[in-house]
Amino acid sequence: MTDTKPDLAPLPFIDLGAQRRRLGAAIDTAILRVVDHGAYILGPEVAQLEAELAAFCGAKHAITCSDGTDALALVMMAKGVGPGDAVVCPSFTYTATAEVVVRLGATPVFADVEERRFNLDPAGLDAALRTARERGLKPVGMIAVDLFGHPADYDALTPFCAAHGLWMLCDAAQSFGAAHKGARLGTFGLATTTSFFPAKPLGCYGDGGAILTDDDALDATLRSLRFHGLGPDRSDHTGIGLTGRLDTIQAAVLLQKLTIFADEIAARNAVAARYAAGLGDLATVPEIAPGCTSVWAQYTIRVAPERRAELSASLKAQGIPTAIYYAKPMHRQSAYKDFPVAGNGLQVTDRLADEVISLPMHPYLDAETQDRIIGAIRAVLDAGRTRLRARG
Ligand SMILES: *Cc1c(COP(=O)(O)O)cnc(C)c1O
Secondary structure, eight states: OOOOOOOOOOOOOOOOOHHHHTTTTHHHHHHHHHHHHOOSSOHHHHHHHHHHHHHTTTTTTTESSSSHHHHHHHHHHHOOTTTEEEEEEEEESSSSHHHHHHHTTTTEEOOOTTTTTSBBBBHHHEEEEEHHHHTTOOEEEEEEEGGGOOOOHHHHHHHHHHHTTTTTEEEEETTTEEEEEETTTSSSSSEEEOOTTTTTOOOOOOOOOOEESSOOHHHHHHHHTBBTTTTSSSBBOOOOOOOOOBBHHHHHHHHHHHHHHHHHHHHHHHHHHHHHHOOOTTSOOOOOOOEEEESSEEEEEEOOOOHHHHHHHHHTTOOOOOOOOOEEEEEGGGTTTTBBBBBTOOOHHHHHHEEEEEOOOTTTTHHHHHHHHHHHHHHHHHHHHHHHHHHO
């Protein structure tokens, strides 16, 4: 027995248990079915999941794979990305985005993001190409990240890539299910990749990922590369690939989760709307572009840098977890600090790194619990505002 007061009970940042209770025995049954039928690699659930993922977002092909990082790698391997190539990508992202570029021997060129939606700023892209050429590199492509669940600015990025002969790869690891002007992610650029890491909006019970594309030739190449470059006649290997498949058991888990995913996206949007209504006057809350839908992988607000540590400490003391995504953008990380940044530096990225703080976000965050979180945040930020006024 604990005698913690109910209003101080620690909250989860992401409540996977609530989803598990909702789905009941369905996932256990689905897993046991795979254990019994024995087709552990590329079993029937994998093909069914690929058909359902493609249908869900309106893409022609879905190719499942081992994780969201290999999804990015497989597409760039299919494009033959290598030394001398430059790939434009944001620095304000999870490390995997540019890690694969480096692993293939190419060079990431970090470009700035725009502050309302945390995604690539079209205004900084010319500078990124100039920076690449000044270094003697050939710009070949762009990785547009749909950060925190929000679609990138495809109205601007798509024509930019077309005008400069770049392929566009959409890293929707945090954003499967999000939509841009009526079209779900999965239908933009050369290909879209996603991740089924457990904490992502659509997560499995381990590692998993997928690639979505409308390109038939790319689909065939990716299926070969994820299986060691296996050729059509299955005795000849025609490419150098990876052990890059999604386990059948994970496909079975995802098929069950997909049945409630649209409903969970709606619930995430209700949670986001309550945060915006409760905090919009005291903090900078994220803005979604008109006509776009986010899946809210993170609910990330911005506060004055000098208030952030106090806010997270106060919330932590009250059992409310927060996270800083991303305290160190990629161009500030030890392994990446020598790669080029576009133009004169990434002012917005650097500022966001000091201001952002992500709040508990999942589809099962009820209004009462959320009021407790909002109240705790308001208490800190309101007190700070009063102090400022007193000083001024
Ligand atoms: C999580 C993530 C990845 C990598 O996905 P994994 O499945 O963990 O390999 C890539 N890009 C972004 C933006 C991510 O958030």
